[in-house]
Amino acid sequence: MTLESDLLARSESCCELCSSSEQLDIFTVSDGTDSASDTKSSSYQKADQSILICNVCSDQINNPENVDLNHWRCLNDSMWSQVPAVQVMAWRMLTRLRAEGWPQELLDMLYLDDETLAWAQATGEGAVQDSDEVIHKDCNGAILAAGDTVTLTKDLNVKGTSFVAKRGTAVRNISLVSSNEEHIEGRVNGTQIVILTKFAKRAN
Numbered sequence: 001m002t003l004e005s006d007l008l009a010r011s012e013s014c015c016e017l018c019s020s021s022e023q024l025d026i027f028t029v030s031d032g033t034d035s036a037s038d039t040k041s042s043s044y045q046k047a048d049q050s051i052l053i054c055n056v057c058s059d060q061i062n063n064p065e066n067v068d069l070n071h072w073r074c075l076n077d078s079m080w081s082q083v084p085a086v087q088v089m090a091w092r093m094l095t096r097l098r099a100e101g102w103p104q105e106l107l108d109m110l111y112l113d114d115e116t117l118a119w120a121q122a123t124g125e126g127a128v129q130d131s132d133e134v135i136h137k138d139c140n141g142a143i144l145a146a147g148d149t150v151t152l153t154k155d156l157n158v159k160g161t162s163f164v165a166k167r168g169t170a171v172r173n174i175s176l177v178s179s180n181e182e183h184i185e186g187r188v189n190g191t192q193i194v195i196l197t198k199f200a201k202r203a204n
Contacts, residue, residue: 007052015054016086017093018074023055029085032122051085061093065173067147069100076106084116091120099145134181138202144184146176150200158193170203171195 007016007026014021028050053061060067072093079090091112097103112120136144139153149172156165171186177194184195 003046003050006047007050010047010083011052014052015057016051016081016083017053017057017078017089018071019078020054020056024052025055025058027051027053027058027061027089029088029119030123031119032124049085051083051089053089061089064096064146065175067097067173069097069145069147072097072103075103079106079110084119087112087116088120091117092123092125095120095125097145099143100148101143134176134178136176136181136184136197138200139198140201142202144174144176144197144200144202146174148174149203150174150184150186150195151203152195153199153201156193156195156199158188158191161189161191163189165189165193165195171200174200 004026008024010016011024013024015024031049056071060071075090075094078086079094081087081090087110091107091110094103094107094110098107138144138150144150149170152165152167152169152171154167158165165188169188171188174184174186174195177183177185182197184197184200185192186195187193
């Protein structure tokens with residue numbers, strides 16, 4: 001049997017993270033090394049290090065700026081998989097998104113044995129941050145994460161343009177300015193702008 005057929009059989013032809021049956025592909029779960037020389041020879045061992053995922057999950061894993069937080073609520077189910085590679089990816093994504101709140105709650109419930117946890121941590125995901133880490137909060141004190149959607153709470157004059165970003169405008173897929181807790185960035189009317197967090201409210 002081929003690696004693909006092994007994974008299709010194991011997953012019942014569904015994404016092992018979100019259960020989608022569309023546009024599936026093999027995803028190798030990194031062990032933190034870039035070398036291909038450690039690749040095991042047997043199909044079983046390769047399957048042990050791989051998962052079958054859809055193109056949506058793959059895109060968001062590889063491109064954090066494209067993350068859709070609600071999409072990853074699927075981990076509420078898939079994190080209970082008995083496949084270590086699936087457990088590892090569930091842990092990594094929940095850790096990446098934990099500032100949102102609910103991913104941390106799932107992390108608190110997720111148990112990984114020592115070997116699987118070491119594998120999950122091998123890429124540096126979840127490394128302890130410095131105590132002076134910049135935390136961005138909206139006008140109500142809710143913690144903001146990259147990829148969030150916020151709503152403007154007042155009209156904002158956009159420097160260098162002739163338009164005004166109107167109160168109530170939804171700004172999707174924001175990015176955080178790492179050097180300033182009061183600044184986030186987002187695209188309005190096709191223009192990337194800096195927004196003061198005190199004028200932004202995180203969308204539920």
